[in-house]
Amino acid sequence: MIQVRELTLWFNEHEHPTINKLSFDLRSGETMLLLGPSGSGKSTLTCCLNGIYPRELDGEIAGDIHIFGTSIQDTKPGEMSKHVGVVFQDPESQFCMLTVEDEIAFGLENIGTPRDKIATKIDGVLQMVGLTAYKEANIHSLSGGQKQKLALACILALEPDFVILDEPTANLDPLAKQAFIQTMKHIQEDKKIGLIVIEHQLDGWVSFIERAFILSKAGHGVFDGSLTEAITKHADLFQLEGIALPSITELALQACDNNQAAFSKIPFTYEDFTTHMSYLDQTFLETTAKKSCALEPIIEVHNVKLSKKKQKILRDITFSWAGPSFIAVTGANGSGKTSLTRLLAGIEFPSAGNIYVNNRSINQWKQKELRQQIGYVFQNPEHQFITDRVFDEIAYTLRLRAYPEATVQEKVHQTLASCQLQGMENRHPYTLSQGQKRRLSVATMIVDEQNILFLDEPTFGQDAASTRELMHLLAARYKNGTTIIMVTHDMDLVDKYANRVVVLKNGEIVADETPTQLWERPHLSKWNLDYPTRIKLKRHMEGSHVCITK
Known part of the structure; x- marks a missing residue:
């Protein structure tokens, strides 16, 4: 579906290319995590994939991108958005209307959706993202997380072949984040849409996204393959480039660095942690009380x-x-x-x-x-x-x-x-x-x-x-x-x-x-919160009757 060949892009005022000789293919229905440090060109690549660049580019571009065999440089304005929908990092940048309902309707009207089907589509996507109660709400009254959901609803209503999510859960509370990821998993499986996710927090996504494409600080592609392989064999690459590992993996590596744990294989789930653990200092999962110096x-x-x-x-x-x-x-x-x-x-x-x-x-x-x-x-x-x-x-x-x-x-x-x-x-x-x-x-x-x-x-x-x-x-x-x-x-x-x-x-x-x-409270989910990784691991190990040695 998508072919990227030797893609290089410069902005006029930058000394070096933002993205540098990127090449990869994406099949219809495939999922991929696009990873890299801040400023590595992830969002820039997104603007290339949906046709914003080179048309609106204040700079130069080399190489090419083909969507269903058509070069992005040969398409009319807005043509690529019918195939590749993007939820940008700042959702406010893509809103045009005043209310939630009108915002979703705007895109549907632009692609010529019959009037009698628009209301049904709006209700359907609002239910998908959990915003049914906000159908008539003014957009500026929504929280940051709710705006993120609205941006997704607008894209899903257009039924694109491919969806790119640029840090979609960054503004969501812990429970909403889990629900959002599960929603995307079900939508992807049900609609068979392709999916690229740009994220700094991998927890949750590792459950169903198999492929990782990693960009370096200089905008080069430095890894393209299995996410599992990337985590288990190239954890040093993640750390070198400043990319977050799954939180449980980070915790395990921290314990190893402090000589408080040993593993036969780097874990990236709670089950892996207990299965591959050969030693763990019991003090590692405790925390030192942070004294307040309030006067x-x-x-x-x-x-x-x-x-x-x-x-x-x-x-x-x-x-x-x-x-x-x-x-x-x-x-x-x-x-x-x-x-x-x-x-x-x-x-x-x-x-x-x-x-x-x-x-x-x-x-x-x-x-x-x-x-x-x-x-x-x-x-x-x-x-x-x-x-x-x-x-x-x-x-x-x-x-x-x-x-x-x-x-x-x-x-x-x-x-x-x-x-x-x-x-x-x-x-x-x-x-x-x-x-x-x-x-x-x-x-x-x-x-x-x-x-x-x-x-x-x-x-x-x-x-x-x-x-x-x-x-x-x-x-x-x-x-x-x-x-x-x-x-x-x-x-x-x-x-x-x-x-x-x-x-x-x-x-x-x-x-x-x-x-x-x-x-110590029993049910933080009633406030849409979750427990930190340390506490969840401790409870997982206690529930699994795992012996913590010293």
């Missing part, structure tokens, strides 16, 4: 409510957070996590109730003073870019506060290195990959050393190496006295870094405790 109240909230267009977003929120702390805010998609943090940061204002920052009502702070206390990294990094150069973006607040230029230069270069953005100083922020944009958005906030730092899904779109560097950076900031408040669905990050976790459901706080206390 005094830094944020206090009393009876805060938030409503928009008669819809209740937050209900009677009351708490007191002492600082410095490392706080994780989690919960189901649409539970109010982002809305809460935007209120606490003074970006939005509550419908009722009071918020205090450093014992002072947030209403009494001047915005300029408040920004010196609070930094906020948005879920969509493009929402906070205001300059034309990466360097100037990071330097902006430093210059606003009249730092000497020598200090600005030093701080910016240190931050560029910390966020792995060296060499991109003169790039326009919008030309970066999604992962690079995310790191830039974090860099703009950490450079100014505010006392309170909010981050809304900071590891979204990040490869394994970038995630590790970012989290080490945040951990260091916390140890130096910064309060970190991180919205995340990644329970492994919560387990490893947070000393306090706040769970929201339907706009209410249903848990506010340490991670250890949360893992």
Whole structure:
């Protein structure tokens, strides 16, 4: 169905090709994981496969792609999208209409679907992705995860031969992620559609995707074959390129590196772990309690409510957070996590109730003073870019506060290195990959050393190496006295870094405790959460009556 031959692509302002001499074939109905570090060209390749490039390319392209024998360079605008549907990393970039129903209908009307069949198709795809209750909802009112589902529904309604999913679960809560993967598995098996999945988190996908194509940092194809072979025989390649392995594999390799375990074969499922384990130190599955160094109240909230267009977003929120702390805010998609943090940061204002920052009502702070206390990294990094150069973006607040230029230069270069953005100083922020944009958005906030730092899904779109560097950076900031408040669905990050976790459901706080206390609760699925890998493995081994030796 798809033939890629010696595909090389340059953007005008880049010194080196983004993708370099890629060649592969895809048969009808085949599934493949497209893996690689941030900036390796995965999303660029996607734009080539559905015909956006070379037509809209500000650069050059060599080689060719054929879809059903037709070169992408010989097709009319939009022709390839009938065969290859794409759910982009940023779903908002592909929406045209105001409501959920109209958005799905838009694509159907464009391909000439009979009017009497449109309503049935809309209902069918909404049921597939679990958005039936949001049929008449305004798109801007949806959570990030719900927008991801809507983008998928729009593509599925067109019944393409091939679907490309660009990080489809990055914004989904743990239960929704599992459900989404199972949905795609059933759709792929039922419709026999081809499927390419670009992911940084492999858990769940390994259950039914057999093939892996791996890109290097330089955009070369460095592996094409069985995912099982890639994991069991080339785990070093994953680590070299900063690509995440399945979480259970990462845990096993970490234990081996610490001389706390030995395996006859690298595991990538829980069953493999117990089957191939020859030794495991019993202390490995325990965790060291993370002591809080909180000294005094830094944020206090009393009876805060938030409503928009008669819809209740937050209900009677009351708490007191002492600082410095490392706080994780989690919960189901649409539970109010982002809305809460935007209120606490003074970006939005509550419908009722009071918020205090450093014992002072947030209403009494001047915005300029408040920004010196609070930094906020948005879920969509493009929402906070205001300059034309990466360097100037990071330097902006430093210059606003009249730092000497020598200090600005030093701080910016240190931050560029910390966020792995060296060499991109003169790039326009919008030309970066999604992962690079995310790191830039974090860099703009950490450079100014505010006392309170909010981050809304900071590891979204990040490869394994970038995630590790970012989290080490945040951990260091916390140890130096910064309060970190991180919205995340990644329970492994919560387990490893947070000393306090706040769970929201339907706009209410249903848990506010340490991670250890949360893992002791019997049914986290009622809040659309899951347990971290360490806890799930421990329970799996206990249930399997596996002896843990020391």
